[in-house]
Amino acid sequence: MKRLYQRLLEFAPLFMFMVVLAFFGAQSSRFLEPRNLVNILVQASSTGIVAVGMTFVLLTAGVDLSVGAIMFVAAAVAGKMALAGLSLPFSLLAMLVVGWLVSAFNALFIARLRVPAFIVTLATLFIGRGLGLWITETRAMNLPDSFLQFGSARFLSVPVPAWLFGMAVVLAHLVLTHTSFGRQIFAVGHDAEMARKAGIRTEMVMAKVYLISGTCAAVAALVTLGQLGAVSPKFGEQKEFAAIAAAVLGGTSLFGGRGNVLPGTLLGAVLIQTIENGLVMTNANPYLYPMITSVVIFVAVFFESLRNRVSRPFSA
Amino acid sequence: MTIRKPVAAQRARPFTQWLVGLISSEYLVFGLTLLLVALLAPFTPGLVSIANLLNIAGYLLPLFIVAIGVTLVMITGGIDLSVTSVIALTSVVGAKLISADGSATPTVVGLVAMLALGAGLGAVNGGIITCLRLPAFIVTLASMMFLSGFAVWITQSKNIYNLPASFLALGKQLSIALGLTITLALCVQVVLQRTVYGRWLYAVGQNPTAAYISGVPVRAVTFAAYVVSGFCAALASVMLSARLETGSPVLGREILLDIIGATVVGGTSLFGGKGKIAWTFFGVLFLTVLDNALNLLNLSQFAITIAKGTVILLAAVLDATRHRLGRQNA
Numbered sequence: 157m158k159r160l161y162q163r164l165l166e167f168a169p170l171f172m173f174m175v176v177l178a179f180f181g182a183q184s185s186r187f188l189e190p191r192n193l194v195n196i197l198v199q200a201s202s203t204g205i206v207a208v209g210m211t212f213v214l215l216t217a218g219v220d221l222s223v224g225a226i227m228f229v230a231a232a233v234a235g236k237m238a239l240a241g242l243s244l245p246f247s248l249l250a251m252l253v254v255g256w257l258v259s260a261f262n263a264l265f266i267a268r269l270r271v272p273a274f275i276v277t278l279a280t281l282f283i284g285r286g287l288g289l290w291i292t293e294t295r296a297m298n299l300p301d302s303f304l305q306f307g308s309a310r311f312l313s314v315p316v317p318a319w320l321f322g323m324a325v326v327l328a329h330l331v332l333t334h335t336s337f338g339r340q341i342f343a344v345g346h347d348a349e350m351a352r353k354a355g356i357r358t359e360m361v362m363a364k365v366y367l368i369s370g371t372c373a374a375v376a377a378l379v380t381l382g383q384l385g386a387v388s389p390k391f392g393e394q395k396e397f398a399a400i401a402a403a404v405l406g407g408t409s410l411f412g413g414r415g416n417v418l419p420g421t422l423l424g425a426v427l428i429q430t431i432e433n434g435l436v437m438t439n440a441n442p443y444l445y446p447m448i449t450s451v452v453i454f455v456a457v458f459f460e461s462l463r464n465r466v467s468r469p470f471s472a
Numbered sequence: 473m474t475i476r477k478p479v480a481a482q483r484a485r486p487f488t489q490w491l492v493g494l495i496s497s498e499y500l501v502f503g504l505t506l507l508l509v510a511l512l513a514p515f516t517p518g519l520v521s522i523a524n525l526l527n528i529a530g531y532l533l534p535l536f537i538v539a540i541g542v543t544l545v546m547i548t549g550g551i552d553l554s555v556t557s558v559i560a561l562t563s564v565v566g567a568k569l570i571s572a573d574g575s576a577t578p579t580v581v582g583l584v585a586m587l588a589l590g591a592g593l594g595a596v597n598g599g600i601i602t603c604l605r606l607p608a609f610i611v612t613l614a615s616m617m618f619l620s621g622f623a624v625w626i627t628q629s630k631n632i633y634n635l636p637a638s639f640l641a642l643g644k645q646l647s648i649a650l651g652l653t654i655t656l657a658l659c660v661q662v663v664l665q666r667t668v669y670g671r672w673l674y675a676v677g678q679n680p681t682a683a684y685i686s687g688v689p690v691r692a693v694t695f696a697a698y699v700v701s702g703f704c705a706a707l708a709s710v711m712l713s714a715r716l717e718t719g720s721p722v723l724g725r726e727i728l729l730d731i732i733g734a735t736v737v738g739g740t741s742l743f744g745g746k747g748k749i750a751w752t753f754f755g756v757l758f759l760t761v762l763d764n765a766l767n768l769l770n771l772s773q774f775a776i777t778i779a780k781g782t783v784i785l786l787a788a789v790l791d792a793t794r795h796r797l798g799r800q801n802a
Binding site: 269274281285286400411441444 | 600604605606607609610611613614615616617618620621622624625628629729732733736742743772773774775776777778779780781782784785787788789791792796
């Protein structure tokens with residue numbers, strides 16, 4: 157009985173996902189159409205890609221609050237370059253470079269100077285948003301059509317954003333489960349001191365996860381640009397919270413050492429988007445969206461906590 | 473500890489010793505604020521004028537009040553991300569109650585309702601965190617989303633005007649806000665330093681398991697910290713709503729990071745067990761003065777944001793250094 161209970165909790169996120177699908181499927185016939193399901197995947201891809209990077213960081217018991225700001229700066233730089241007449245590949249490269257620079261800055265302070273990740277990335281959030289406002293001159297910036305074309309392009313009849321999301325998930329899954337770096341991430345997250353004594357270069361592992369997170373944020377900025385075709389001063393705002401919610405919804409612990417990208421983070425990101433999409437499809441009151449999403453996040457975290465109740469008796 | 477001088481200090485040259493002492497001082501942030509004012513005052517007309525000081529106080533007091541509650545929560549090793557949503561929700565609920573367009577109940581009833589609602593929301597957070605043993609970060613993140621969504625929903629994202637004059641008076645007279653803030657700050661400081669509850673709070677933050685084994689009611693102590701945090705947010709909401717003369721569903725939305733930043737700049741640890749109300753005051757004062765001075769210098773918003781971020785980062789590096797020095801000397 158106890159075993160069965162444990163097994164059931166193991167599948168709680170998947171179960172919730174099924175319930176949500178069944179619920180909205182019963183409400184609206186268009187909801188379960190393949191076209192809409194692909195749509196959900198495309199809409200989830202930008203938050204999902206950020207959440208994949210965030211999962212790496214959370215696994216080491218860190219947090220990256222700067223991802224939204226990275227997206228903003230990357231998009232602002234790319235937008236400026238595109239408006240100056242440079243071709244798309246240059247803009248893409250510039251976005252990645254921005255992501256690497258900001259996250260290298262994060263990594264320097266977190267891994268090398270041992271400042272808590274929460275504060276460092278909070279500071280880079282401020283600095284990044286400031287930089288982004290400076291570059292965009294606090295105005296919305298409409299981008300050339302090449303970005304929108306990129307966002308709606310299809311490869312093998314699947315939209316490019318969904319491809320990018322899928323690739324990020326598969327790549328992350330392979331790195332986490334099939335490489336020594338992946339195992340080192342889990343080791344550092346479980347107990348950094350122990351990992352160091354076992355000969356793992358914890359500094360390098362910590363630095364790398366923030367670089368991965370920054371790279372993911374830059375790619376997500378590209379995806380969002382492809383969908384919006386514009387950079388507004390609110391670009392990427394609160395993305396950090398959405399990404400953390402998606403990762404945690406997928407069963408990744410905020411205390412490090414436990415979690416996965418496949419199916420976890422993929423499911424978490426898609427679940428949030430599915431609910432939002434379903435609410436739109438069933439013509440629900442838009443004011444209810446944030447409330448329903450937060451309740452679902454809460455319920456998922458609650459189920460998740462039941463699984464490891466015994467191991468953490470006094471978490472505050 | 474008192475007999476044997478720390479090895480590092482014995483070997484250090486006087487200057488290094490002085491530097492170490494300076495970095496370890498709890499008045500460092502306050503000193504930096506004074507330095508900032510001294511450096512910028514000659515170039516910044518009106519920085520030390522009475523009007524501007526009143527202006528600074530008007531911004532500082534609500535921020536400080538919220539930060540007091542957040543400090544208590546951070547001492548327990550938790551975090552409260554929902555404070556700004558509590559501010560927004562109590563603002564619109566209170567305004568709906570007392571507004572001439574709403575149910576026009578007496579101001580006192582509205583005030584009590586706002587404060588009770590704030591404490592109640594804090595109790596819900598605290599209850600969930602302690603009874604269901606969920607991480608504070610994610611619980612308060614979810615309640616931040618929920619409460620702000622709720623505040624927007626019940627007002628249909630419209631501001632509420634026509635508040636009674638007796639309520640607006642609270643925002644017009646700085647002395648009321650000042651008196652309230654000082655009383656609250658002193659009370660909390662006394663509780664932290666002179667009562668068993670204060671000791672328990674630090675004990676829970678330093679090591680919850682050890683505290684539990686020593687007989688500290690860990691859950692009740694943590695729970696109370698969140699209730700105070702909700703109450704403080706509601707009190708700040710009263711001041712902000714009265715000053716802006718509206719009940720707004722997005723009230724305080726931008727100050728969340730300022731609150732946490734100021735608390736951390738002051739020296740309260742995110743890992744719990746360390747923090748003081750005076751430190752938080754220094755942190756809030758520093759960020760507010762910095763913001764105000766840069767504004768008076770006509771710097772644009774982006775420069776101010778970048779400056780704030782840099783300051784938070786420097787404070788964090790300083791804290792990490794202080795931590796390392798403390799460990800060496802221990």
